[in-house]
Amino acid sequence: MTAAVDVRDVEHVYGTGRGAVTALGPISLTVEAGSFLVLVGASGCGKSTLLRLIAGFERPTAGTVRIGGREPVPGRGAAVVFQQPRLFPWKTVGGNVDLALRYARVPRPERARRIPELLERVGLHDVAERRTWQISGGQQQRVAIARALAGEEGLLLLDEPFAALDALTRERLQEDLRHVIATSGRTCVFVTHSVDEAVFLGSRVVVLTRRPGRIALDLDVGLPRTGVEPDRLRALPEYAALRATVGQAVRSAAEDISD
Incomplete structure (x- = not known):
């Protein structure tokens, strides 16, 4: 390996x-x-x-x-996940993931497809339109993990x-x-x-x-x-x-x- x-x-x-x-x-x-x-x-x-x-x-x-x-x-x-989620509270759950995809230079049409896939992967398919302060601490940490998985980095x-x-x-x-x-x-x-x-x-x-x-x-x-x-x-x-x-x-x- x-x-x-x-x-x-x-x-x-x-x-x-x-x-x-x-x-x-x-x-x-x-x-x-x-x-x-x-x-x-x-x-x-x-x-x-x-x-x-x-x-x-x-x-x-x-x-x-x-x-x-x-x-x-x-x-x-490397993508990093901290003890605190460190999300952007003025953005929706999907918006936080979208921002990570933008930083990874993923084209907009591809971002629209990948956001629900990433949220589904961490069990958050039904909260994409909520603000981050409207979800629980555990759900916020799931968003942080989805955001970390958004890029192409092979190391987490x-x-x-x-x-x-x-x-x-x-x-x-x-x-x-x-x-x-x-x-x-x-x-x-x-x-x-x-x-x-x-x-x-x-x-x-x-x-x-x-x-x-x-x-x-x-x-x-x-x-x-x-x-x-x-x-x-x-x-x-x-x-x-x-x-x-x-x-x-x-x-x-x-x-x-x-x-």
Whole structure:
């Protein structure tokens, strides 16, 4: 498989002098095209920092980050979904998706066809004409995902997009996102605190240590990506075993004291 993301000997330091804090690294990892990588660990372990480096929002203090062999540039090569949807409230749901398609330089006739397709993909076919403030928080996050899928970027980066949602909505969106990524062929890097979310979503789970974040566990999940109902998947003995393994790694990594 082709590497979608290559992180090589990366370190990241915030501040200078005596106030400098090493947030991440050294860390190296390769994300293969079409895979779903989940980064999990305790608060402050560098998960979101690593995601921002991959997105190109920040540059590493040391080492290199490459997307498809090139240095990342914000807004190019990767679509990003944040914890808050960051939609335009003066536009309709369909208008927000249309704007993303315009930025992707999709011609108007093609945009008219793709808007309902994208909203259907995230289960929002019946709210295209509503304003974003007229729909629920879970629906707003679905719009953010549809907007991220609107471009041609093969890489999708998500920074705890479901953290602020209630448990039921969060579970439903996990199921929807898992299906969308599995059927779209996109590469995904997803940040979470939740062990269950990591195992359910990921084809691969990377656990980071406490600051400075380093890789404590790199695990191929190996569960079926399609064709199994979510409740049946969560009931599998293999699922419980993976949860236990990742959970223990997260606890141990949070307690680890680095030199």
